[in-house]
Amino acid sequence: MTNTHRSTHWDIFCTVVDNYGDIGVTWRLAKQMANEYQIPVNLWVDDLASFSHILPTLDPLKTAQSFNGVNIIHWTKPLPVAFIAGAVLIEAFACELPEQVKAQLVYLHQNDPKSVPIWLNLEYLSAENWVEGCHGLPSLQANGLKKYFYFPGFGAKTGGLICEQDLFAERDAWQANSANKLQLFSQLGLRGIEAQDTVISIFSYETEALPALCELWQQSAEKIHALIPKGRSLNSLTQLLPCDIAALVPGQQIIHGNLTLHILPMTDQQGFDRLLWSCDFNIVRGEDSFLRAQWAAKPFIWHIYPQEDDYHLVKLEAFLKLYCDNLPPKIACYWSELNLAFNQAQQSAVSLHWQNLNPVNLPLLHHAKQWPINALNAADLATRLVQFVKNS
Template identity: 90%
Template sequence: MINMPRANHWDIFCSVVDNYGDIGVTWRLAKQMANEYHIPVNLWVDDLASFSHILPTLDPLKTAQSFNGVNIIHWIKPLPIEFVAGEVLIEAFACELPEQVKELLVHLHQNDPKSVPIWLNLEYLSAEDWVEGCHGLPSLQANGLKKYFYFPGFGAKTGGLICEQDLFAERDTWQADTANKLQLFSQLGLKGIEAQDTVISIFSYETEALPALCELWQQSAEKIHALIPKGRSLNSLTHLLPCDIAALVPGQQVKHGNLTLHILPMTNQQSFDRLLWSCDINIVRGEDSFMRAQWAAKPFIWHIYPQEDDYHMVKLEAFLKIYCDNLAPEIAENWSKLNFAFNQAQQSAVNLHWQNLNLVSLPLLQHVKQWPINAINAADLATRLVQFVKNS
C-alpha cells in the first residue's frame, strides 16, 4: 500500500445487515454531504444487490460508479481500487474497516500523525439517556490510533438526526395538494384509491399483530387500503394471499371486505418519502424508515428490530417517553400501548388500542406536525457532523 497525499474527501464504509436499513441511512448521509456541503464522498458498500433496491439505477456488477455526487465503490476483499486517505473516515454502524485500510492508517500515523483522517464510528440511533454521555468520546485503539464514537440522537448533546435542509418545505408543499398523492399512487400502479379512503403503508418485520389488524380493517365502515412491498411483512399475511409471495406482482390487489391489500413496487428513497407523506398512517421498521415516518408528519407505528433479552423494548420505551411528552395523557397512553402491543404481537391488545386511538383527532395531528420541528433540535446530523469534524 503506497502512502498517498491526503485528499479532502470523506470515506464511508457500510456493511449491509438488514437489506435496507443500514444502507438507507448511510446513503442519505452520503448524498447530503455531497449535495449540501459539497464534500466529495466515497461510499464503500459490500452488498450492491441490496443497495440497488433503493437505488434502481445502480449496477450491482460494477466496481465503481457515481450517483448524486457520491462515488459508490464495491467493498470486496481485497479492495478493488487503491485506498487513498481523505479527511474523514466513517465506519457505519460498527462495521469493521478492511485490514489494508487499518494498515495504511498506522503507516500514516507513524510518518505524520496529522495526515491521519478523523476516524468515526457512526452508531445506531437511540433515544436512551446514556447516549448524550457517550457521544463524541474518543477511543484509543490497540494500534495507537484514535477513533471517535458518534451517536445520533434526539438530544442537544447528541449527534442529531438525518434530515435534509429543504425536506420539511418539500413535504408541506406535497401534502398541501391531494392530487399529488393520487398521482403517486397511480404511478406506483395502485388502483381504486380515492382521496377520502384511509391509506396505510406497511413496512414491518413478521408479526402476528398484522393479521389481527387486517381482520379488524376488513370490518371497517370505510375503505382501507394497505400498501405492502414484497418482503417480510407479507410473511405474516400468507393466509390472505391468493398465491405464493414470490408470484405476487407490483400493483396486484387482494380484497377482503373493506380492506384492499396493494402490492407495492420497490422505490427509490425520494418516492418512499413521498409515499409516507401520502398515507394516513405508516407502519415502519428499522432506523431509516423509522426516521422518515417521523419527518412525514403522520401517525406511525415503529416495529423495532428484535434484540436479545427484549432490549429493543427498552429502546422503544425510551423513544415513546420523549415522543409522547407533549401529548394529552389519554392519547399518549393509547399511542404507547399500541406500539408496545404491536411489538409484542399482542393481537387483541393491538386491535383494542387501534380502535381507542382516534387517528384523525386534532391534538394528534398537531403533535405529529410539530414533532419534527422539535426533534431536529436546531441542527441535523450532517450539520453537527461537519461541525464535530471542524472542532476535532
C-alpha cells in the same frame, strides 16, 4: 510515501444489514454531505445488489460508479481499488474495516500523523438517556489510533438526526395538494384509491399483530387501503393472500371486506419518502424508515428490530416517552400501548388500542406535525457532523 496535505474527501464504509436499513442511512448521509456541503464522498458498500433496490440506476456488477455526487465503490476482499485516506473515515454501525485500510492508517500514524483521517464510528440511533454522555467520546485503539463514537440522537448533546435542509418544505408542498398523492398511487400502479379513503403503508418485520389489524380493518365502516411491498410483512399475512408471495405482482389487489391490500413495487428513497407523506398512517421498521416516518408528520407504528433479552423494548419505551412528552395523557397512553402491543405481537391488545386511538385524531396529527421541528433541535446530523469534524 507520505501525504502531508490531506485530501478533503470522506470515506464511508457500510455493510448491508437487513437489506435496506444500514445502507439506507449511509446513502442519505453520503448524498447530503456531497450535495449540501460539497464534500467529495466515497461510499464503500459490500452488497450492491441489495443497494440497487433503493437506487434502481445502480449497476451491481460495476466496481465503481457515481450518483448524486457520491462515488460508490463495491467493497470486496481485497478492495478493488486503492484506498487513499482522506479527511474523514466513517465506519457505519461498527462494521469491520478492511485490513488494508487499517494498515494504511497505522502507517500514516507512524510516518505522517497530519494525514491521518478523523476516524468515526457512526452508531445506531437511540433515544436513551445515556447517548448524550457517550456521544463524541474518543477511543484509543491498540495500534495507537484514535476513533470517535458518533451517536445520532434526539438531544441537543447528541449527533442529531439525518434530515435534508429542504425536506420539510418539500413535504409541506406535497401534502398541501391531495392530487399529488393520487398521482403517486397511480404511478405505483395502485387502483381504486380515492382522496377520502384511509391509506396505510406497511413496512414491518413478521408479526402476528398484522393479521389482527387486518381483521379489524376488514370490518371498518370506511374503505382502508394497506400498501405493502413484497417482503417480510407479507410473511405474516399468507392466509389473506390468493397465492404464494413469490407469485404476487406489483399493483395486485387483494380485497377482504372493506380492506384492500395493494402490492407495492420497490421504490427509491425519494419515492419512499413521498409514499409516507401520502399515507394517513405508516407502519415502519428499522432505523431509516423509522426516522422518515417521523419526518412525514403522520401517525405511525415503529416495529423495532428484535434484540436479545427484549432490549429493543427498552429502546422503544425510551422513544415513546420522548415522543409523547407533549401529547395529552390519554392519547399518549393509547399511542404508546399500540406501539408496545404491536412489537410484542399481542393480537387482542393491538386491535383494542387501534380502536381506542383514532389514527386521524386531530391532536395526534398536530403533534406529528410539530414533532419533526422539535426533534431536530435546530441542527441536523450532517450539520453537527461537519462541526464535530472541525472541532476535532
